[in-house]
Amino acid sequence: MTTALENAENHIRRGRIIALIGLLGFAGVYLMAWRFTPVERFQGLAQKIFYIHPPAAYASEMAFVFAGVASLLYLLLKDERFDTFAEASAEVGLAFALVLLTTGPIWAKPIWGAWWTWDARLTFSLIEFLLFCSYFALRSAVRDPAERARYAAVVAIMGMLLVPFIHITVYLFNTTHPQPVVVKTDKPSLPWEMLRTFLTSFGVFTVMYLGFVMTRYGIGARRVAEELSDAG
Amino acid sequence: MPDNGSYAIAAYIVAATIVIGYAISLVRRSKR
Numbered sequence: 552m553t554t555a556l557e558n559a560e561n562h563i564r565r566g567r568i569i570a571l572i573g574l575l576g577f578a579g580v581y582l583m584a585w586r587f588t589p590v591e592r593f594q595g596l597a598q599k600i601f602y603i604h605p606p607a608a609y610a611s612e613m614a615f616v617f618a619g620v621a622s623l624l625y626l627l628l629k630d631e632r633f634d635t636f637a638e639a640s641a642e643v644g645l646a647f648a649l650v651l652l653t654t655g656p657i658w659a660k661p662i663w664g665a666w667w668t669w670d671a672r673l674t675f676s677l678i679e680f681l682l683f684c685s686y687f688a689l690r691s692a693v694r695d696p697a698e699r700a701r702y703a704a705v706v707a708i709m710g711m712l713l714v715p716f717i718h719i720t721v722y723l724f725n726t727t728h729p730q731p732v733v734v735k736t737d738k739p740s741l742p743w744e745m746l747r748t749f750l751t752s753f754g755v756f757t758v759m760y761l762g763f764v765m766t767r768y769g770i771g772a773r774r775v776a777e778e779l780s781d782a783g
Numbered sequence: 784m785p786d787n788g789s790y791a792i793a794a795y796i797v798a799a800t801i802v803i804g805y806a807i808s809l810v811r812r813s814k815r
Contacts, residue, residue: 563813566809567809567810567813570806570809574802574803574806577799577802581795581799584795590784592784593785594785594787595784595785595786595787595788596787596788596790596791596792597785597787597788597790597791598791599791599795600790600791600794600795603794603795603798604794607798643805646801646802646805649801650797650798650801650802653794653797653798653801654794654797654798657790657793657794657797658790658794660790661785661787661790662787759802763805763806763809766809766810766813767809769813770809770812770813
Protein backbone atom coordinates (compact mmCIF):
# COMPACT_ATOMS: atom_id res chain seq x y z
CA MET A 552 0.00 0.00 0.00
CA THR A 553 1.35 3.41 -0.96
CA THR A 554 1.37 6.20 1.59
CA ALA A 555 -0.01 9.70 0.96
CA LEU A 556 3.56 11.00 0.80
CA GLU A 557 4.56 8.49 -1.89
CA ASN A 558 1.41 9.36 -3.83
CA ALA A 559 2.30 13.05 -3.72
CA GLU A 560 5.85 12.34 -4.93
CA ASN A 561 4.42 10.26 -7.81
CA HIS A 562 2.17 13.17 -8.82
CA ILE A 563 5.13 15.55 -8.78
CA ARG A 564 7.27 13.17 -10.87
CA ARG A 565 4.56 12.55 -13.48
CA GLY A 566 3.52 16.20 -13.53
CA ARG A 567 7.07 17.35 -14.23
CA ILE A 568 7.36 14.97 -17.19
CA ILE A 569 4.03 16.16 -18.66
CA ALA A 570 4.97 19.82 -18.04
CA LEU A 571 8.27 19.26 -19.87
CA ILE A 572 6.37 17.79 -22.85
CA GLY A 573 4.06 20.82 -22.72
CA LEU A 574 6.99 23.26 -22.67
CA LEU A 575 8.58 21.52 -25.67
CA GLY A 576 5.21 21.81 -27.43
CA PHE A 577 5.12 25.51 -26.50
CA ALA A 578 8.50 25.97 -28.22
CA GLY A 579 7.00 24.11 -31.20
CA VAL A 580 4.08 26.58 -31.31
CA TYR A 581 6.59 29.46 -31.45
CA LEU A 582 8.37 27.75 -34.36
CA MET A 583 5.08 27.08 -36.20
CA ALA A 584 3.78 30.63 -35.65
CA TRP A 585 6.94 32.37 -36.85
CA ARG A 586 8.26 29.95 -39.49
CA PHE A 587 5.30 28.07 -40.94
CA THR A 588 2.30 30.44 -40.63
CA PRO A 589 1.64 33.26 -43.13
CA VAL A 590 1.56 36.91 -42.07
CA GLU A 591 -1.94 38.40 -41.98
CA ARG A 592 -2.50 41.17 -44.56
CA PHE A 593 -4.23 43.84 -42.42
CA GLN A 594 -2.80 43.36 -38.92
CA GLY A 595 0.72 42.33 -39.96
CA LEU A 596 3.00 40.52 -37.49
CA ALA A 597 0.94 41.65 -34.46
CA GLN A 598 -1.71 39.10 -35.53
CA LYS A 599 0.72 36.35 -34.45
CA ILE A 600 -0.13 37.24 -30.82
CA PHE A 601 -3.43 35.52 -31.63
CA TYR A 602 -1.66 32.11 -31.42
CA ILE A 603 -0.89 32.77 -27.72
CA HIS A 604 -3.64 35.04 -26.35
CA PRO A 605 -6.90 33.02 -26.90
CA PRO A 606 -5.26 29.68 -25.91
CA ALA A 607 -4.05 31.36 -22.68
CA ALA A 608 -7.61 32.61 -22.10
CA TYR A 609 -8.99 29.11 -22.64
CA ALA A 610 -6.39 27.51 -20.32
CA SER A 611 -6.96 30.03 -17.51
CA GLU A 612 -10.76 29.72 -17.75
CA MET A 613 -10.50 25.91 -17.78
CA ALA A 614 -8.26 26.08 -14.70
CA PHE A 615 -10.70 28.39 -12.87
CA VAL A 616 -13.69 26.18 -13.76
CA PHE A 617 -11.89 23.08 -12.45
CA ALA A 618 -10.94 25.01 -9.29
CA GLY A 619 -14.63 25.87 -8.85
CA VAL A 620 -15.84 22.32 -9.49
CA ALA A 621 -13.26 20.90 -7.05
CA SER A 622 -14.33 23.51 -4.47
CA LEU A 623 -17.97 22.53 -4.88
CA LEU A 624 -17.03 18.87 -4.41
CA TYR A 625 -15.02 19.84 -1.31
CA LEU A 626 -18.05 21.54 0.23
CA LEU A 627 -20.22 18.48 -0.54
CA LEU A 628 -17.79 15.70 0.39
CA LYS A 629 -15.34 17.42 2.80
CA ASP A 630 -12.43 15.54 1.22
CA GLU A 631 -9.30 17.72 1.55
CA ARG A 632 -7.87 16.37 -1.74
CA PHE A 633 -10.47 18.49 -3.58
CA ASP A 634 -9.28 21.58 -1.72
CA THR A 635 -5.66 20.75 -2.60
CA PHE A 636 -6.64 20.34 -6.26
CA ALA A 637 -8.68 23.58 -6.28
CA GLU A 638 -5.68 25.49 -4.90
CA ALA A 639 -3.40 23.94 -7.55
CA SER A 640 -5.78 24.66 -10.42
CA ALA A 641 -6.39 28.25 -9.26
CA GLU A 642 -2.64 28.94 -9.12
CA VAL A 643 -2.03 27.54 -12.63
CA GLY A 644 -5.05 29.55 -13.83
CA LEU A 645 -3.49 32.73 -12.45
CA ALA A 646 -0.24 32.06 -14.36
CA PHE A 647 -2.16 31.65 -17.63
CA ALA A 648 -4.38 34.65 -16.84
CA LEU A 649 -1.19 36.71 -16.48
CA VAL A 650 -0.19 35.62 -20.00
CA LEU A 651 -3.69 36.61 -21.18
CA LEU A 652 -3.62 40.04 -19.51
CA THR A 653 -0.13 40.93 -20.77
CA THR A 654 -0.35 39.67 -24.37
CA GLY A 655 -3.79 41.32 -24.85
CA PRO A 656 -2.63 44.93 -24.33
CA ILE A 657 0.53 44.32 -26.41
CA TRP A 658 -1.77 43.31 -29.30
CA ALA A 659 -4.27 46.13 -28.60
CA LYS A 660 -1.68 48.94 -28.76
CA PRO A 661 -0.79 48.59 -32.48
CA ILE A 662 -4.30 47.42 -33.55
CA TRP A 663 -6.66 49.57 -31.42
CA GLY A 664 -4.18 52.37 -30.67
CA ALA A 665 -4.61 51.92 -26.90
CA TRP A 666 -3.08 49.49 -24.38
CA TRP A 667 -6.36 49.07 -22.51
CA THR A 668 -10.03 50.02 -22.80
CA TRP A 669 -12.67 49.46 -20.11
CA ASP A 670 -14.49 47.12 -22.45
CA ALA A 671 -16.78 44.41 -20.96
CA ARG A 672 -14.58 41.44 -21.98
CA LEU A 673 -11.37 43.10 -20.75
CA THR A 674 -12.87 44.40 -17.52
CA PHE A 675 -14.42 41.07 -16.53
CA SER A 676 -11.21 39.19 -17.40
CA LEU A 677 -9.34 41.56 -15.05
CA ILE A 678 -12.00 41.07 -12.33
CA GLU A 679 -11.63 37.27 -12.70
CA PHE A 680 -7.84 37.62 -12.28
CA LEU A 681 -8.22 39.84 -9.21
CA LEU A 682 -10.85 37.51 -7.75
CA PHE A 683 -8.41 34.59 -7.85
CA CYS A 684 -5.65 36.83 -6.42
CA SER A 685 -8.02 37.45 -3.51
CA TYR A 686 -8.54 33.66 -3.29
CA PHE A 687 -4.84 33.31 -2.37
CA ALA A 688 -4.89 36.34 -0.09
CA LEU A 689 -7.80 34.72 1.76
CA ARG A 690 -6.04 31.35 1.95
CA SER A 691 -2.95 32.91 3.49
CA ALA A 692 -5.06 34.83 6.04
CA VAL A 693 -6.93 31.85 7.56
CA ARG A 694 -4.94 29.51 9.79
CA ASP A 695 -7.39 26.64 10.42
CA PRO A 696 -7.18 24.26 7.37
CA ALA A 697 -10.90 23.30 7.35
CA GLU A 698 -12.03 26.89 7.74
CA ARG A 699 -9.53 28.05 5.09
CA ALA A 700 -10.75 25.42 2.62
CA ARG A 701 -14.42 26.30 3.24
CA TYR A 702 -13.98 30.07 2.79
CA ALA A 703 -11.69 29.67 -0.25
CA ALA A 704 -14.18 27.27 -1.87
CA VAL A 705 -16.86 29.96 -1.87
CA VAL A 706 -14.53 32.41 -3.66
CA ALA A 707 -13.49 29.79 -6.23
CA ILE A 708 -17.14 28.91 -6.95
CA MET A 709 -17.89 32.60 -7.55
CA GLY A 710 -14.91 32.73 -9.92
CA MET A 711 -16.20 29.67 -11.77
CA LEU A 712 -19.62 31.29 -12.23
CA LEU A 713 -17.93 34.30 -13.84
CA VAL A 714 -16.29 32.22 -16.61
CA PRO A 715 -19.37 31.59 -18.86
CA PHE A 716 -20.31 35.24 -18.37
CA ILE A 717 -16.88 36.39 -19.62
CA HIS A 718 -17.34 34.15 -22.65
CA ILE A 719 -20.66 35.74 -23.67
CA THR A 720 -19.66 39.38 -22.96
CA VAL A 721 -18.78 39.87 -26.65
CA TYR A 722 -22.40 38.98 -27.53
CA LEU A 723 -24.11 40.78 -24.62
CA PHE A 724 -22.31 44.12 -24.83
CA ASN A 725 -21.22 46.48 -27.59
CA THR A 726 -17.51 45.67 -27.22
CA THR A 727 -14.34 46.44 -29.13
CA HIS A 728 -12.98 42.95 -28.39
CA PRO A 729 -13.07 40.73 -31.52
CA GLN A 730 -15.85 38.15 -31.86
CA PRO A 731 -14.80 34.47 -31.89
CA VAL A 732 -13.26 33.42 -35.22
CA VAL A 733 -12.88 29.69 -34.52
CA VAL A 734 -15.23 28.53 -31.74
CA LYS A 735 -18.61 29.57 -33.17
CA THR A 736 -21.66 27.95 -34.74
CA ASP A 737 -20.52 28.17 -38.40
CA LYS A 738 -17.16 27.20 -39.92
CA PRO A 739 -13.93 28.87 -38.61
CA SER A 740 -13.07 31.90 -40.75
CA LEU A 741 -9.35 31.15 -40.82
CA PRO A 742 -7.19 29.63 -43.56
CA TRP A 743 -5.89 26.15 -42.72
CA GLU A 744 -2.24 27.31 -42.27
CA MET A 745 -3.37 29.63 -39.45
CA LEU A 746 -6.00 27.30 -37.99
CA ARG A 747 -3.37 24.53 -37.71
CA THR A 748 -1.09 26.67 -35.52
CA PHE A 749 -4.03 27.99 -33.50
CA LEU A 750 -5.40 24.51 -32.70
CA THR A 751 -1.91 23.16 -31.92
CA SER A 752 -1.52 25.99 -29.40
CA PHE A 753 -4.81 25.01 -27.71
CA GLY A 754 -3.55 21.41 -27.43
CA VAL A 755 -0.18 22.55 -26.04
CA PHE A 756 -1.81 24.80 -23.42
CA THR A 757 -3.96 21.83 -22.34
CA VAL A 758 -0.84 19.65 -21.89
CA MET A 759 0.94 22.46 -19.99
CA TYR A 760 -2.12 22.83 -17.74
CA LEU A 761 -2.14 19.09 -16.99
CA GLY A 762 1.60 19.03 -16.23
CA PHE A 763 1.56 22.17 -14.08
CA VAL A 764 -1.58 21.25 -12.14
CA MET A 765 -0.37 17.71 -11.44
CA THR A 766 2.99 18.99 -10.15
CA ARG A 767 1.31 21.71 -8.07
CA TYR A 768 -1.21 19.19 -6.69
CA GLY A 769 1.67 16.92 -5.69
CA ILE A 770 3.41 19.81 -3.87
CA GLY A 771 0.17 20.64 -2.00
CA ALA A 772 -0.60 17.01 -1.20
CA ARG A 773 2.94 16.49 0.13
CA ARG A 774 2.59 19.51 2.44
CA VAL A 775 -0.75 18.16 3.77
CA ALA A 776 0.76 14.70 4.31
CA GLU A 777 3.76 16.18 6.16
CA GLU A 778 1.50 18.33 8.36
CA LEU A 779 -0.58 15.28 9.23
CA SER A 780 2.50 13.18 10.06
CA ASP A 781 3.88 16.06 12.19
CA ALA A 782 0.56 16.32 14.05
CA GLY A 783 0.38 12.54 14.50
CA MET B 784 1.27 45.79 -44.26
CA PRO B 785 1.71 47.57 -40.88
CA ASP B 786 5.15 47.49 -39.30
CA ASN B 787 4.36 46.13 -35.81
CA GLY B 788 6.67 43.11 -35.53
CA SER B 789 8.28 44.49 -32.35
CA TYR B 790 4.92 44.20 -30.53
CA ALA B 791 4.55 40.57 -31.61
CA ILE B 792 8.12 39.76 -30.49
CA ALA B 793 7.52 41.52 -27.13
CA ALA B 794 4.30 39.53 -26.55
CA TYR B 795 6.05 36.23 -27.31
CA ILE B 796 8.94 37.08 -24.97
CA VAL B 797 6.54 38.08 -22.16
CA ALA B 798 4.45 34.89 -22.58
CA ALA B 799 7.56 32.67 -22.57
CA THR B 800 8.95 34.46 -19.50
CA ILE B 801 5.74 33.91 -17.51
CA VAL B 802 5.30 30.25 -18.53
CA ILE B 803 8.96 29.28 -18.04
CA GLY B 804 9.18 31.33 -14.83
CA TYR B 805 6.15 29.52 -13.41
CA ALA B 806 7.60 26.13 -14.47
CA ILE B 807 10.89 26.97 -12.68
CA SER B 808 8.98 28.01 -9.54
CA LEU B 809 7.17 24.64 -9.56
CA VAL B 810 10.44 22.72 -9.99
CA ARG B 811 12.06 24.65 -7.11
CA ARG B 812 9.08 24.06 -4.80
CA SER B 813 8.86 20.38 -5.74
CA LYS B 814 12.48 19.76 -4.63
CA ARG B 815 13.02 18.84 -1.01
